[in-house]
Amino acid sequence: MREASKILTTLIVCVLLSVGAVAQQAPKVRIDFKETVLKNGLRVITAEDHQAPVVSLALTYNVGGANERKGRGEFAHLFEHLMFQGTQNVGPGEYSNLILNNGGIANATTGDDRTAYFETLPANQLELPLFLEADRLRGLSVTEGRLDKERNVVQEERRMRVLNQPYGRSDEVLTEMLYDNFAYKHGGMDSMEDINAASLEEIKEFFKTYYAPNNAVLVLVGDFKTDEAVALVKKYFEDIPRQPDPPAVDLSEPEQKAERRTTVEDALARAPQVSLGFKASRGNTPDLYALQILSAALGGGRSSRLYQKLVKEREIVNDISCSVDERSGPSALYITATLRPDKKTEETEAAIYEEIERVRREPLSDLEIEKAKNATTLAFISKIQTSLFRAIFISLYAGYFNDPNLINTWLDKTDAVTKEDVARVVEKYLRPTNRTVVITMPKAKAASTGTAGQ
Amino acid sequence: MKIKTEMKWRADFALALAAALLLTLIPATGEAWQQGRAPAQPPTKPTGQEAPRAQPPVNKEILKVRLPRAKEATLKNGLRIIVLEGYNQLPTFTMQMVVLSGGLSDPPDRRGLANFTAALLREGTKTRTSREIADQLDSLGATLTTDAGLSSLTSSVTTSGLVKNFDRALDIFTDVIRNPSFPTDELEKYKTRTLAQLQLQRATPNFLSWERFNQAIYDEHPAGIVSPPLDSLQRVTSADFARFHSAHYLPNNAMLAVVGAVTLAEILPKIERVFGDWKSGAAPKTVIPPTPTQPATKIYMIDRPGSVQTGIVLGNLGVTRDDPDYFALQVMDKIVGGGPAARLYLNLRQAHGYTYGAYSQFNSWKFRGTWYAGADVRTEVTEGAMKEFLYELKRVRDEHVTPAELDSAMRALVGSFALSLEQPQTLLQNIITQKLYNLPADYWDTYPQKVAGISAEDVQRAAQKYVDLAHLQIVAIGDASKIRDVLAKYGTVEAYDSEGKLIKATDSK
Incomplete structure (x- = not known):
């Protein structure tokens, strides 16, 4: 078992601040965390924090809009939605029910660089989000019918946030003009059509390439004992096989020469x-x-x-x-x-x-x-x-x-x-x-x- | 000042990050793609048999949490002080002066006066200019906001900052509360800024439907308007502000609530020093006007050319904050539309893909608040969405909710208490609510039992009372040319433009 651990600091959140006209002292945040790398490459970071009886989990995958291909805008986002649509063990209705109906909240966000999934729950439910995240990393179960519904939902999200709001398109246009490299350049321009074009085959390929333990970071913060939490992470995640490292994305931009x-x-x-x-x-x-x-x-x-x-x-x-x-x-x-x-x-x-x-x-x-x-x-x-x-x-x-x-x-x-x-x-x-x-x-x-x- | 421009949907899901929660009760159809890497558990039988499902590890016990106690004191002049001590380890504090007079105390020909007065507090005092207040607050890394709604019970001034700078922030905080000068040049700037803002917010669909919905429910009641009338804004003078301020901003008509890395013992002398000589007086009593009788069901269509969605809101008058039905309504709301596990979401988003989210919401005040449901749907499915909304509203009236739904709602409402322990401002607001509405001292401690005591019969009774289909007020904002005929199938349609003006039948097709 290959495992790297390091203790970084010794205090929980402790912020010392000094602000004023004299004697400036830099404010400090110190969060003690431990890092563990599982043998399948999953990077695990745990930070015990006993201020409130709560546990929070964030699982970030190294994939986002920048990994999309031409003609497949919003693909990473559409995929994120499908991560809530069930597995062999958890039905399409169960994922959020389980979190919400046990006093927690859950959500996910897709950016150009990363996709993050996160949950926060009462501390006695620590095992539940670990099970659920491992379960959907292990394998999804998606139907054509579900994919079509989610196309609608993602398009509706876009209408609500962008197309039906004043100035909605302006920010996107700015990004599309500012960047030259396709990775960051492709904003929302053709995304409604692109969402319709995505196929189940492509979804499958995307999952295999990017949703791999060696392409993710799992962070736990809250009211738990580190050893017990790490043991639970291993129990649920360690046998998920590593995948070939995904191809790196070239993000480089040429220098801009004119307005x-x-x-x-x-x-x-x-x-x-x-x-x-x-x-x-x-x-x-x-x-x-x-x-x-x-x-x-x-x-x-x-x-x-x-x-x-x-x-x-x-x-x-x-x-x-x-x-x-x-x-x-x-x-x-x-x-x-x-x-x-x-x-x-x-x-x-x-x-x-x-x-x-x-x-x-x-x-x-x-x-x-x-x-x-x-x-x-x-x-x-x-x-x-x-x-x-x-x-x-x-x-x-x-x-x-x-x-x-x-x-x-x-x-x-x-x-x-x-x-x-x-x-x-x-x-x-x-x-x-x-x-x-x-x-x-x-x-x-x-x-x-x-x-x-x- | 802050003019609210958005209808507030579930704040606990508005995590400032893109939402993407999905779930369903509808069985998957069609051909499934299954991408499996390794079975969750080794299959016990070879091929031909389905792998056994692994059970999600749920802890059946609801975590009991102990809510922190506030410490309290009262100054000789009647100012009540409430402190939630040493909360979390961040060296920050939040301090809120709650003045027990708000929009409900506006003179009838000066609607918005409480709101304007609060907004102008930080635009100049006897010893500081607007610019100096901004400079000094920013130098401390402190924030200071003021608020008073158009029909609010209170006005508030809130400051947050670093404990290290508590004294200096308290100094500015005190100055804007006690010594505002309402300078005329700042008032003029404020008026032009606000006039522009009032115009700009008419571009936002949520503002327009919120405005129309409140008008439909409350009519002439102060809650019937959600942004200040232009003529009122143009009419007010510095003298009006000074009058409102001296009549209502009084220590015996206020509460000072503090949360953060401070103790009552350490800050009481400081508060005494700056607020001790604040003279008490007799504030006019806030009159709570009765809410109007509800008109028969009507559809208010707001024409917003260029819309690619229809924003639908349907609702009724709800309860006062101290109404015994509060808990039954809360559980009903949770089951019908209280989040991604609720019926509206499962139906309109998950089963039909009509919307990014469908929710319900309720609010309650000294006067009766509202219960309402809503969603933004693409224009083409306006009819389908209307049908499903009405189906769900009827269903919760006609049938008992299931024991599983009841149990889930209870677990969600009670279980999430643990999460509030990380949110000191929420805890402080809870304490303020308990005091403002004269709720029992043990209100929040007994909250879990009260929620757990709600039965399926209680939920149905609340639905039959507060989901009143004969008096349902429906607002639909979108492209009138595409939705008018669809809406007409559900009742009388009254059309408005985005200025909030009724479009006469002769003007429209």
Whole structure:
């Protein structure tokens, strides 16, 4: 039995914070976890935490939208739905019933880089989610009828979240334009047709290739004894055979040489929207941490530069936000502004560029850096309040960056950002030639014929 | 300020991550693909025999949890203080001032005043500008939000931050609660911002159906509107805010609730220092208006050209928070539409693939709340969805729920208590609810027994009373040209545009 174990830290969540004008001390998160690799390659991470009588499980597979082929958009997501549709042992109705009717909650999420399944339950039900996750990794049972139903459900999810909402397509269009490499580029464009085209044969192949113990990370956080929990994981998972390692995906992006721009007409929107994207380096790099701080200083909180200038002072936008989409591969910083209905997009764009130019000319002040770090810190700590989210983040960090301990070092990395770092990333990424612009214009009422999103 | 723009579906499933839960009671049909890697257990018999099913390991015992006790104190001026001590090991705190006057205290010609007043609190005090408040809060890494609904019992100010900065956050928190100056320039900015927001939210289908549904149920009652009337917003002045504030923001008309890594002993002197000299007074008593008699079933169709879905909401008047029927309604709601294991989901999503999710929901206040069901379905299946909704509503009235459904609902409701122990804010809200609605002191401790005591007869009785098919109010938002005829099969259709205006019959085809 090949097994690697390491004890990383000694304390459970213990956060020491010091924020103020003097004596800055980096906040600390310390989550003690143990790592075990089963002989079939399944990476298992356990973190005992006895604050509440709860156990949480996150199982992340190293597969997502980036692994999809041309003509098969939304395939990873459709597959995720099928993971709830039963096995030889658990009927199509039983999976969620078992979790929910024992006081738990369960869900799953598909991203471009990873697919994560997760559950949280009262602590005395630890064995149940382990059984269920192992059972569906061992083998699915899917019919044509079920697949067709799930096509409908996935399409309905897309209609609800994207096609029936104002600005729904704009974010997708921005991503489709910003990326060159198919892996991240293929947004929702043809996905309704692609969902219909997926076959049971392809589903089978996808399962075999990517849903393998050696392509997954299992994280348990909560009220259990580590030895007992690891023994249970072995009981349920260890005899699931390893598969050949799936092919790696090339995520590389060529350098962008000129601004990209388009206009989207939206029958459902009531005011114009300006969306900007700036392609950046891959996640968990010093540049990305500097962009996080920049993003908070520009658009986080009511004292941020963009809010104060565009919302309060000039009153041209109703809402403005700045965010960093951190990925395994090339990431991006986004700025989105919804205009006052009577304002012009040109004026708004110019005002945003002035603020970017200002941050390039006059670096952030110490106070602004401090505020950005404080906001980022509080947001991070709030995010990992429950065992479920601690499990999810550990598993995603393991999956994205091969670094589960990032949950303990994320704040240090953020705290290490200097003014100079921020100035560097502004210069490097927030250039006009690295900019992608999507303008959304409300489509005139008379012209609307119920064809949005086709 | 926060104008609510979304109808709140099950918050416990809105985990900020894409949802994807599926299940079914419908037997699989057609040819099955089975991808097996290794049997869960070695088959005991060779080929030709089905492998024995492995039984999921369920612990039949419901984990008993002990809810933490709050510590309480009252200042001489009547301010009640409630502290949930040392909660979880994160060095953070959340502090909420609950003022016992909200939208229900609005003057009739100034609807929204409580809401505006709360929103303006952080836009300037006697010693701080709006910008300074924002700067100082952000410097502390603290958040401060205010809220008062259009028909709420309360107004609230909430701040969260790091314990290390408790004193400085408390200082700002106190200042915005006690000394707001409602500066006219900020008021003007607020008005233009809110006017734009009120217009933008009309693009969102959930807002429009929520608005129409509440109007249908509550009519002239304060809960009949869900966003402030424009004329009211234009009319209000700083003087109105000052008047509302001085009449209602009083220590003997408020509760201060705190949760986090703090103790009552350590923060009481600090609270005493900043709120001790807050003068008490006689706040006007909140009058709870009666809810109207329900009209006969009607369908309110909102025309939203360009829609690719129909958003359907069906419901009735429900119960007050202290109604003895509360628990029966809760169990009924859980079984009918309380999540992915419930009937509506199994039927409309799992069996029919009409929707991403179909749920029911209920709320309850000092006045009667609502029970409603709903889903967003693709336009073409509007008729099928209507049929299945009505089938499920009728079924729960006509037949007893099964012992298995009853047991599952009970296990889900009681079992999930363990999960709330990880959510200090939820626990604090529970304590506030118990006090606001004068529920018994042991309300949450005896909650499991009350849920477990509900029988199939109780559920049916609740259904017959609160799922009132003769007075069902139905809202359907979508592309009128495609759904009008379908809807007309289910009752009288009244059409509205996305401005919320009735479309006269002569205007429409």
